[in-house]
Amino acid sequence: MGLNLRNAIIHNVxxxxxxEFKDxxxxxxxxxEEKxxxxxxxxxxxxxxNASPQEQSVVLEKLENVLK
Structure with a gap:
């Protein structure tokens, strides 16, 4: 079921x-809403x-900083 939900979400966007992504x-x-x-x-x-290792590193750094 999880894979079907994932595919449905990807198909919808x-x-x-x-x-539209921003909205x-x-x-x-x-x-x-949790849903x-x-x-x-x-x-x-x-x-x-699809992110490069550098982009992933930036995301991890930002998460670490905002969730301290």
Whole structure:
């Protein structure tokens, strides 16, 4: 089931513009609904898998700093 959810989320956002991605992320955060977390997780997973080691390092550093 998890794989189907992941694929459905990817299918739903494939081809989105930067503005549409931003709207999706902002809406998910502002709504505060737990049901939005899997979608954000899938977006982060796709980003992480395609990020360079340097980009991953920047993300890890930012997370470390904001979650101290």
């Amino acid at each position: 494939s081809g989105n513009s930067q503005e 999706t992320i902002v809406d998910a955060i502002q709504s505060g 939005m977390l899997p979608g954000l997780g899938v977006l982060f997973e796709v980003y992480w898998q």
